[in-house]
Amino acid sequence: MSIRKLVVGVGGVHEPDAVLPDAGALATRAGLPLEVVHAFDVSDPFVDTYLRFSTIPGDPLLHYAEGLQARLEGQLGGLAGECEVHCRAEAGQASAVLHEATCGGDCLLVVGPTRRGRVGAALLGTTAQRVLHGARTPVLVLHGELAPCPRVLFCVDVGSPGALAMVEGGLAVIRALCTKDTVEARVLLVVGLELDLPIPGLHERLASAARERLDAFLAELPEGVQVESVIRTGAPAREAVAEAAEWAAELVVVGSHGRTGAARALLGSVAEAIVRDAPCSVLVIPPE
Template sequence: MNRPIRKLVAGVATLQPDDPALAAALALSGRTGAELHLVHVDAAETIPGMAVSLSRTGALRGVVESVAPGVTGTGRVVCRALSGDPEKRLRETSAASGADLLVVGATRRGPLARAVLGTTATHLLRTMRIPMLVARGPLPERPLRVLMTTDLSHHAARAHGRGLALARALCGGAAPEMRSLYVQTPCMADGPMPLPLPPSGIGERDLLEFLDAESPGAAITPRVRGGDPASEIVHEAREWEADLLVMGTHGRRGAARVFLGSVAESVLSHAPCAVLVIPPLSAELAEVPSGSAWELAGPPAWAV
């Protein structure tokens, strides 16, 4: 069986030992055995796209060694400093390396989180072609609490299967505790006021049918909430004390660009835990490198 995560790319923003993407990526690489490309991008450099000074690359390597002594000598971790636009450089590095996952950090919390996530992470959310993990530090070593999200659509089914496989890989050998959340939203009337939520039993039945079809036999607890999707997803993650939240994007443009409109961007800004975002299938297939596991063995079951 092919490993879901063979190569990681991580955007190291701060060149500090506590950079959330650095800490998370090193831990995940060690947990999964994946090859890791650590990239620091200096947007102030005057020659975009060129490798910056050896001193900056050396600084990145020094920070990495301070966190995980000896790891840069294993041949599994590559450090690289670049200049130019961070979003573009991370996308280019991910494509060139054939990465299975991009890791970026939420470097601030609270009122400032929206400002940070309004730049590189949110731009990547709109354009990414591979799954992206927005980390707030290393994932716990204990069995993770993984909160899957779905709107029961065709796109959500693709994201659910891919997210399930990646979440299990991120957990290493420990089996995660899993929930799948479906948020029922009020129906819109012709006037300004929404209609009441549909009966809760309908949503529970639909979610159970979805899980039976997409994840037969998987130990996933169904959960239904009613209200605003972004708010309810964040509330559920906080109340359950989730370690990882998994959601998919639709790959649309305009107001319907992401899962349930702009839900993904709002959740990224307010989630209390790491968020794994899954792009639409068409975007992922566009990035399959020549000679990859997909090309040699065919797409996994979730892509069929």
């Protein structure tokens, strides 16, 4: 997996989006071009009124998009001098526009916190959820500037056939973004035990079996990949978020199943909860 450009989705053009400077710093450090994309809804009352009653000669939709693009360009400020930057505004659903912008492959899609403070319940059930579920390229949910060489926590389900590819894909993205060849990484496996059952030795037996599976999984990683490993017991999403906080991770990497509709329970619900509640940036790797 290689990264040839960053595509950053911004929610508004009337004031600077908080994700822009952090995405710009990331693109500059990695030496990658940055494409800034804004999607607008033609059914919005203001947009609809403009399109209906515009007196400017030519295509009113084109004029409106060009006006938004000019606003975006005005927000970029010093970024244009630091890295190659392009921006565009398109009519359509945000998730569809962003997916189209990355359909050429070799892209990293970057999204940021909402105006309500974070990618949480306000957004995750709508635009962000659709972006994450339908993405065929990695998606970075960026919470502030990413460190040049972040501490990375991989959350794995060793029973998933795509778990190894998720870790390898995550490492490839991180190497493309970081300034060092090696990163401090930890692989987490959570034994999903929601209830504390009063069975003597249960936790020890589960942890022992999980350790064997995790060791076998790590042995399949490419030669030279050095990671720590840790096992926790409990609700998977809660334990993943707790591990990220206690270990002071700067980036969490999870995999998505690429499903939509009734099967959404498995971005799955665990990965979705991690994206929502993690104390740091989260990189979501889609299935191959």
